[in-house]
Amino acid sequence: MRATEVLSAHHDELRALLTRLGGLPADRVDERRQVLDHLVDELSMHEQLEDEIFYPSVTAASPRVAVAHAEHRYLEDQVAVVLRTGPRRAGFDAEVRVLHQAVEHHAGQEEREMFAEVDAKLDHDVLEQMGARISSRLEELRASRTTKLRLRVKRAVLRGTPGGAPGR
Ligand SMILES: [Fe+2]
Ligand SMILES: [Fe+2]
Known part of the structure; x- marks a missing residue:
């Protein structure tokens, strides 16, 4: 795959x-927290793959890379808001919707604009090789204990419970 x-x-x-996450009712707090943690980890790894491998390789092919970096920072801010709000609070659903819209806006624009430009400008073999590199790096990150720990600490810090106190 490219x-x-x-x-x-x-x-x-x-x-x-x-x-x-958006479809889970308010009384399923544990499930909401599990799905949210999974989402936050996958989103962090996605941004890491793009920031470390994809964006640096395609800067010349797409002027959208600079904007994309800024959008990642915005997504991180909204992730922090959702984590701090926590699944027990009334505002949780609204903050998840804001995050959903922000991810959709960013990912949709990447697909329609940046990826289209990159597909048109870069060599097919180069894109296939980069695809293999991104896939294997994703599997490596998912399997890594260090990454799991780093992401757990990151979530705790964003939640405002760095000492590991129970989340809200
Ligand atoms: Fe991105
Ligand atoms: Fe992306």
Whole structure:
């Protein structure tokens, strides 16, 4: 698969998690927290793959890379808002919707504009090789204990419970 296909497929996983999270009723707090944690981790890994591998390789092919970096920072801010709000609070659903819209806006624009430009300008073999690299890096990150720990600490810090106190 081309890098753009690998990243688009991962966008679909993020979309599915956001839809699932948005559909969970307020009384299923544990499930909401589980899906949210999974989503936050997958989104962090997605941004890492793009920031470390994809964006640096396609800067020349698409002027959208600079904007994309800024949008990642905005997504991180909204992730922090959702985590701090927590699944027990009334405002949670609204904040998840804001995050869903922000992810959709960013991912949709990548697919329609940046990925289209990159597919048109970069060599097919280069894109296939980059796709393989991104896929294997994603599997590596998902399997890594260090990454799991780093993401857990990151979530705790964003939630405002860095000492590991129970989340809200
Ligand atoms: Fe992105
Ligand atoms: Fe993306």
